[in-house]
Amino acid sequence: MNIQHIPKKAASMVLLTAVLLSSCDKKKETAESMKTEETKNLLLEEWTGDYGGTPAFDKMKVADIKPALEKGMEINLQEIEKIANNTEPPTFKNTIEEMERSGQELNRAFTYYGILRSNMSSEAFREVQKEMAPKISDFRSKISQNEKLFQRIKAVYESSQKTPLETDQQRVVQLVYEQFAMNGAELDAEKKKRYAEINKELSGLYTNFSNNILADEEGYVTYLTKDQLSGLSEPLIKAYAKAANDRGEEGKYAVTNTRSSMDPFLTYSDERDLREKVWKNYYSRGDNGDDHDNNENIANILKLRKERVGLLGYDNYADWRLQNRMAKNPENAMTLMNAVWPASIARVKEEVADMQAVADANGDKITIEPWDYRYYAEKVRKKKYDLDSDEVKQYLQLDKLREAMFFVAGELFNFKFSEIAEGKVPVFHPDVKVWEVNDKATGEHIGLWYLDPFARKGKRSGAWATTYRSHTTFDGKKTVLGSNNSNFVKPAPGEPVLVSWDDAETFFHEFGHALHFFASEVRYPTLNGGVRDYTEFQSQLLERWLSTDKVIDNYLVHYKTGEPIPKALVEKIKKAATFNQGFATTEYLASALMDMKFHLADPSNIDVDKFERETLAELNMPKELVMRHRTPHFGHVFSGEGYATAYYGYMWADVLTSDAAEAFAEAPEGFYDKEVADKLVKYLFAPRNAMDPAEAYRKFRGRDANIEALMKDRGFPVPKS
Known part of the structure; x- marks a missing residue:
């Protein structure tokens, strides 16, 4: 996930690029x-x-x-x-x-x-x-x-x-x-x-x-011909055809250099040579030894960051950055990551063994490489759980998922979303749609929600949420203008957008950020900011509602027949909930650990590429996968400072997420329990940064969070206390 917001005062320079939109x-x-x-x-x-x-x-x-x-x-x-x-x-x-x-x-x-x-x-x-x-x-x-x-x-x-x-x-x-x-x-x-x-x-x-x-996302496109489509679904083929047609290559099929285009291709394509090409294009962004190579930029950034915090008396950038975060210091962040890392890479070893066995049984005569991981993991999923991700996608329509998010927002926050007629609110692209947000009970206007869902040239990759105007009341009430932005592959005309379960979770995640904007009850603009290892918590928690019965039973319907997703398929999804957690956790944690280690190291004569290789070797990084964000395109950390030494924050927030989810799971009405939902809004969403995050969480849960729930959620051994 590549989540970035218009900077808030408490997270960046006060009064500089924050959104201060009150009148006087x-x-x-x-x-x-x-x-x-x-x-x-x-x-x-x-x-x-x-x-x-x-x-x-x-x-x-x-x-x-x-x-x-x-x-x-x-x-x-x-x-x-x-x-x-x-x-x-x-x-x-x-x-x-x-x-x-x-x-x-x-x-x-x-x-x-x-x-x-x-x-x-x-x-x-x-x-x-x-x-x-x-x-x-x-x-x-x-x-x-x-x-x-x-x-x-x-x-x-x-x-x-x-x-x-x-x-x-x-x-x-x-x-x-x-x-x-x-x-x-x-x-x-x-x-x-x-x-x-x-x-x-x-x-x-x-x-x-x-x-x-x-430039590297725009400059590398893999074009396919009709004889190179084996394994790909009909909707995906149509989307790739449209992408090629949009680029003047009619009759071909284009896999663009973005995650939303790359990921399904690596998962389903039977063409191993093309999988390798697409994989290398994506993971070599910013690392091609040309005018767009980022290694020298990174080295200079690291040197300057260390020099700057040295002026303030700090030994390293991480000590300076984390002083007002929940982790407080890099040692605490590293302790959490190191507690999870061994279980994570051990699970990868098991996953690779399962994949290699499938490849051997098929007579494929290959050794699992990074461009094979998604492909063979999908085959293992089918074998172990009789679960076909492509079958699941038939029930994950983007429009229906959006309706499901609106339903959840209504149940937890009493928000009502109503689409605004085209032309009534100015938008920057025809793909952008706008909804009005009101209080269900009183009809009070809360704000507008903009959705920009599709990838296109000139749009950065990933998914993110942002605000154009934040809630404040000190100079008269200001309503919220919030936005979600994704990079789904735009379908052929008349075709639905079908997404993976992971992409559906990301869609819910980003909407969680938007709900955090809309739920704000703060008086002053500065308080709409946040603490980086806390602000991902609210959005990660909202992902949990995707798998609730009310969402599954009412919004996951087949894109052709309209039939609800079969109960048997739902059971398979739930049984496979911890499947491939080795891959998911390891690719993320490798990036988070690398972020921290770069900023704890002496950058004086650093060779960025060498440091990445040697650090991963010291960590015993499995050779069958790579970091989610390789250093030369780690935009979270090197295109600005929002996530620098803070990428660990997703896991810190996930400890809170898993623990908070247990509060709902234990409640009489589960994830739709009114009493717990009210506490969620009151203490975890509405205060934004008006309350210390640790204090806010204790008010919600009655205690601090612990790591046990996180390890259970991922299917990892729970450490002995």
Whole structure:
């Protein structure tokens, strides 16, 4: 899963690229004073129309991005200077609240920028992105290193330690103060200068890294002919035919260089040579020794990150990054991963033995290689459980899964989703559909949900959730504009989108992020942020509802006949629940361990490719599979800093997930128990980052989570306490 959000204040630089979309009279005054031809840029303008106003996605142009960002940054810096130079004694109201209120024009511009970067990238945009990256970095540094501003923040913080504010205000002050302090606000002038220079260099490296991945995803396509389709299902063949036709290769079939296209091909294709080619294309992204090679970028990123945290007195990047996460330090994160890793690779050994036996029995005369794993795992699944994943896919229609998600949202959150007529809300591509979200009981408008489901050129791979506007109330209630984005292979006209069970879980996962946005009850924008090893918990938990009886019985129906999925097939799915967990856990954990080890190592003379090989060897990484994200295309970690030394967070969150799922499993009404669901919303979704995550979980569960439930869920031996 490649999950990324528009940055929140508590997770990235406060007030810089966070979504701060509340309105105020002061802003109107600023807008009036700036109304010249130069400032009349659509991307800066207040959103208009129904639903509290919506972005004019249908009118945005790449040419408007640069002037919008430049003017937005100029306006925001003026606001910051006004706050910093206020002659009144610093208070929460005249300092922190004013900071929460600032940056609205810029944040609107960043909303469009985010769409063009992630969903609609082009060569023209990438040039703008390269040019703007260092300017945005300079802008961030001007705020984070504003001495007068920080002294006011510090004064409010210190005052709050003696005379506490309201609970949520106290949390805001803490988060703002810690974020400034963590980013060098207290350094001397010389170190601040170097800190800003490093951030500027990193911004260019992150942009280059991302664009290199995108270039390799667009540049490598495997075309098939009719005699090379053995093993592929009819819907998949039609989708590959459309992909080829879209690229001007009529009569052929295209496997594009994205996970959603690669994965089913490796699972079902009988053509071993082509499986190897598709596998190598995908796992060599950013590692082809050409202009798009990312190894040098990674080495430079690691060196700069270590130098930067060294200015703050930290030995390594991981110690700095994890200080305000649930794990607190890299040792705790490594302890969790090391507790699971031995059981994981041991299970891989068993899985490979089973696959090799099937290959030998078939007379295939091969030794299992990474491009064989999915293919033979599928054959083992059929043999062990009489379960055919392709048969299961016939009951997993994307539209029906969406309806199932809406049902779950209604049962747990009392949300109602109603599709909005085409043309009523501007969208950035015809594939995007929009739904209104209301409270089922009161009819209160909560927000809009945008869905962008299909892969296309210029769209980064993976699946993610984001917000265009977050819930706040301190300046009048603001409703939510949330979005889910996927990369399903677009079907031929009139054909349904059939997905794997894993892809269905991912769809539910990303929707869990969206529900986290919509359930927010916080007052201040900063509190819509999150702690990285906690924010995946809510979304991972929502995956569990896919396999509940109410979803299976009502929404898993055959795409041709409309017949519900047979009970016997459901039983096979449940019996095979822990099947292939060696593969799933090992490919993920290898990436998480590599992320941490890279940032704990001395990067002075690091050879990235060699370090990856040697580290995996030390871990006894099975040769039959690779990391989920090989280092040269590990965008979570090297296209920015959101998941750097934090990829372990999925497993940390999964400990919480497995433990919380037991609370539902033990409840009288199971996963639809009203009392447990109310506690889920009250303590785990609505507070966002207004409450310390550990405290929030204890309020829900009555105790801390433990690892036992996670190990049981994966079918691994439970460690002795």
